[in-house]
Amino acid sequence: MGEDDCSGQVDGGASFSMEHMAWFYYLARICNHCTYPGCLASCPRGSIYKRPEDGIVLVDQGRCRGYQECVKGCPYKKVFFNMMTGTSEKCIACYPKIEMGIQPQCFVNCIGKIRLAGFLSTPDKANPDNPLDYLVHIRKVALPLFPQFGLEPNVYYIPPVHVPQAFTSQMFGPGVAEAVKTYRNAPNDPDLSSLLGLFGSTEMIIPRWKRQGDWVAGMDEKGKEVVRVPLREPILIRPAYDKLYQISRTNCP
Amino acid sequence: MRTIARSILPLMAIALCLAVVSGCRRTVATTTEVVAVSSTNVPSKPDDPAWDEAPEHAAKLLLQDLVEPRQMQVSTADVRVRAITNGAEIAFRLEWLDKTKDDLPGPAHFMDGCAVQIPAKIEANLPAPQMGETGKNVEITFWRADWQAMVDGRPDSIKERYPNASVDHYPFEAQSLEKGSAAQTEMATRYSPAAAVGNRRVGPRSNPVEDLIAEGPGTLSGRFNHFQRPRDEDCRRMVRNHHQACPGRACFRITHSDRIRHLGGLAQ
Ligand code: SF4
Ligand code: SF4
Numbered sequence: 001m002g003e004d005d006c007s008g009q010v011d012g013g014a015s016f017s018m019e020h021m022a023w024f025y026y027l028a029r030i031c032n033h034c035t036y037p038g039c040l041a042s043c044p045r046g047s048i049y050k051r052p053e054d055g056i057v058l059v060d061q062g063r064c065r066g067y068q069e070c071v072k073g074c075p076y077k078k079v080f081f082n083m084m085t086g087t088s089e090k091c092i093a094c095y096p097k098i099e100m101g102i103q104p105q106c107f108v109n110c111i112g113k114i115r116l117a118g119f120l121s122t123p124d125k126a127n128p129d130n131p132l133d134y135l136v137h138i139r140k141v142a143l144p145l146f147p148q149f150g151l152e153p154n155v156y157y158i159p160p161v162h163v164p165q166a167f168t169s170q171m172f173g174p175g176v177a178e179a180v181k182t183y184r185n186a187p188n189d190p191d192l193s194s195l196l197g198l199f200g201s202t203e204m205i206i207p208r209w210k211r212q213g214d215w216v217a218g219m220d221e222k223g224k225e226v227v228r229v230p231l232r233e234p235i236l237i238r239p240a241y242d243k244l245y246q247i248s249r250t251n252c253p
Numbered sequence: 254m255r256t257i258a259r260s261i262l263p264l265m266a267i268a269l270c271l272a273v274v275s276g277c278r279r280t281v282a283t284t285t286e287v288v289a290v291s292s293t294n295v296p297s298k299p300d301d302p303a304w305d306e307a308p309e310h311a312a313k314l315l316l317q318d319l320v321e322p323r324q325m326q327v328s329t330a331d332v333r334v335r336a337i338t339n340g341a342e343i344a345f346r347l348e349w350l351d352k353t354k355d356d357l358p359g360p361a362h363f364m365d366g367c368a369v370q371i372p373a374k375i376e377a378n379l380p381a382p383q384m385g386e387t388g389k390n391v392e393i394t395f396w397r398a399d400w401q402a403m404v405d406g407r408p409d410s411i412k413e414r415y416p417n418a419s420v421d422h423y424p425f426e427a428q429s430l431e432k433g434s435a436a437q438t439e440m441a442t443r444y445s446p447a448a449a450v451g452n453r454r455v456g457p458r459s460n461p462v463e464d465l466i467a468e469g470p471g472t473l474s475g476r477f478n479h480f481q482r483p484r485d486e487d488c489r490r491m492v493r494n495h496h497q498a499c500p501g502r503a504c505f506r507i508t509h510s511d512r513i514r515h516l517g518g519l520a521q
Contacts, residue, residue: 042321044320044321044322044470044471045471045473046471061446061447061449061450061452062447062450062451062452063452064447064452064454065454065473066358066454068360068361069322071360071361081360081361082447083358083359083360083414083415083418083455084411084444084445084455085445085446085447085448085454085455086358086447086454086455086456087446087447087452087454089446
């Protein structure tokens with residue numbers, strides 16, 4: 001609206017008027033692997049189960065008879081009836097990867113590097129060395145989607161900062177204002193910004209993290225380092241004209 | 254349910270006379286329970302004339318008001334049942350009024366279907382009619398209209414199953430994979446987890462029914478576990494089914510044949 005990725009600011013900004021300025025944001029929605037799954041409760045056959053070892057909610061593809069009650073029962077609309085199998089299917093949290101200590105595929109694939117998967121402690125056992133505990137319980141910068149549904153969803157979102165909070169507070173609850181404030185201050189907050197830098201830095205699940213000066217490390221349960229990234233990535237400025245290959249390249253500002 | 258011999262014939266004669274008077278639907282002998290007539294000819298088609306010799310029982314359908322989602326209003330009030338046995342096999346004909354023919358699956362769309370349920374053990378204290386109860390199994394033969402359509406020759410393709418669907422690409426349907434090849438089978442298995450564990454809700458089949466057991470609501474199970482794929486020839490029961498649409502209204506008639514030994518205790 002007011003800017004263009006490649007040519008910078010557009011003179012005059014947005015050129016239309018409505019009730020409010022236009023805004024948008026992406027909302028990647030996978031199954032929340034809820035603590036109290038509505039899908040599970042709605043299945044008259046008990047075909048849905050929550051694994052005690054990791055909390056992953058699965059539809060037993062051998063038991064499902066396609067009644068589609070779970071499709072109705074999930075308020076997040078995350079179970080789908082697959083007409084090709086005649087059964088209901090949903091996100092499996094890539095459990096074969098989780099079992100190997102690897103983050104799910106959609107986390108690893110994210111080119112924006114804005115997703116991090118791991119195990120969250122209960123609030124009373126919050127451990128600041130656990131990256132998810134730090135973000136969710138300690139800094140409260142990541143919030144559940146539609147907590148008012150009461151299912152205790154286990155996907156947490158850092159709320160979008162440009163969206164009116166009257167709107168986002170309906171989606172993410174009353175903690176939105178504080179979360180946005182904390183997130184906006186990340187450049188002055190070396191711990192928070194360094195942890196955000198760990199997002200997308202490794203395929204492995206990193207149950208522990210630690211900042212050391214201008215570096216941050218992701219570690220396994222025993223404290224063995226898995227990945228290390230700098231607090232600030234070095235900036236490389238490419239000349240618009242590449243003399244070597246005699247070609248012009250467009251650099252985005 | 255009990256079996257009776259030819260003593261039913263005088264009744265049938267009266268019924269035939271009445272048919273002449275009423276003109277449209279022939280009046281048939283009705284019974285207060287399902288009565289199986291003994292005959293050497295156990296029909297396997299719903300329009301077999303042999304059915305005219307069997308009395309009809311109008312069975313009121315019970316509400317499923319035990320477990321969620323409860324059904325507090327009946328969509329079909331009753332089903333008319335006839336039964337014929339030869340002492341080794343029994344056939345049931347179920348007939349009900351149905352304005353639409355629903356034999357295509359889809360999201361929030363369910364197909365016509367019906368089932369015959371028989372207690373696994375015949376004893377004085379019969380299991381609850383709502384799919385049996387703990388320790389008191391029932392055996393269920395379940396028929397579904399889309400399976401019948403498949404058996405009757407409807408191809409198993411996305412186009413046939415979902416005429417209005419627009420599909421970009423299903424790897425296991427891809428042209429490049431030769432039908433029936435190992436690669437195509439592997440793909441089909443990977444993208445159809447239900448089929449891979451032997452849960453054949455859709456797909457090609459040569460038998461329009463499913464052989465099930467249950468011991469209460471929510472316990473319905475196939476006779477095979479996930480790792481044993483049931484083959485049609487494994488099905489213990491000989492089930493032959495057929496349905497047909499009558500002019501002006503949809504009327505499905507299904508024939509179930511079952512070995513009568515299950516009913517031994519009831520036969521007189
Ligand atoms: S988001 Fe929906 S499908 Fe996933 S666990 Fe929760 S209720 Fe079930
Ligand atoms: S990639 Fe894995 S975790 Fe992500 S939505 Fe798909 S199944 Fe779920």
